Amino acid sequence: MKIINQLLNKKDFIDYLESKHFSRGVDKIILHHTSDSIESWNGESSILDYKKTYESKGWKSGPHLFIAPEGIYLFTDMNIQGVHANDGNKNSIGIEMVGNYDIFFPSGCIWENTELVLTSLLKKFNLEIKDIHFHRRYNAKKSCPGKAVTKKKIREMLKLC
Numbered sequence: 575m576k577i578i579n580q581l582l583n584k585k586d587f588i589d590y591l592e593s594k595h596f597s598r599g600v601d602k603i604i605l606h607h608t609s610d611s612i613e614s615w616n617g618e619s620s621i622l623d624y625k626k627t628y629e630s631k632g633w634k635s636g637p638h639l640f641i642a643p644e645g646i647y648l649f650t651d652m653n654i655q656g657v658h659a660n661d662g663n664k665n666s667i668g669i670e671m672v673g674n675y676d677i678f679f680p681s682g683c684i685w686e687n688t689e690l691v692l693t694s695l696l697k698k699f700n701l702e703i704k705d706i707h708f709h710r711r712y713n714a715k716k717s718c719p720g721k722a723v724t725k726k727k728i729r730e731m732l733k734l735c
């Protein structure tokens with residue numbers, strides 16, 4: 575599996591997205607959580623662990639972005655179809671928020687980075703908030719991206735202006 579494995583801050587992500595040419599249609603964004611605690615996140619070594627785990631499942635690609643407290647990791651190139659949400663993989667960008675959001679909505683740097691990524695992707699692909707989907711829509715056995723993450727809350731928290 576080929577991954578980009580690059581950590582960007584918010585400004586770098588905006589620049590990356592602005593200069594990126596997309597050869598693939600994107601009509602939705604699919605949110606996930608890693609479901610492990612933020613404390614167990616170990617930066618690039620966690621990224622490489624995920625790569626190994628996905629490879630062991632025989633996946634050719636994974637989610638596109640990981641939102642960590644320290645920034646935004648480019649994982650699978652957004653021009654390649656990801657593997658992260660069953661029927662939702664086609665024409666989507668898959669985003670993993672580090673942490674477990676079954677009880678609390680993401681906060682601090684995780685939410686700030688997620689908010690920036692969501693608003694810039696919506697703009698880039700001319701999408702609306704309704705085009706942000708949750709993994710659990712494609713896999714009823716999962717609560718992903720966490721029970722505390724609801725459409726209502728996303729609408730409240732995204733400052734679109």
Ligand SMILES: [Zn+2]
Nearest residue numbers: 606607709718
């Ligand atoms: Zn998920």
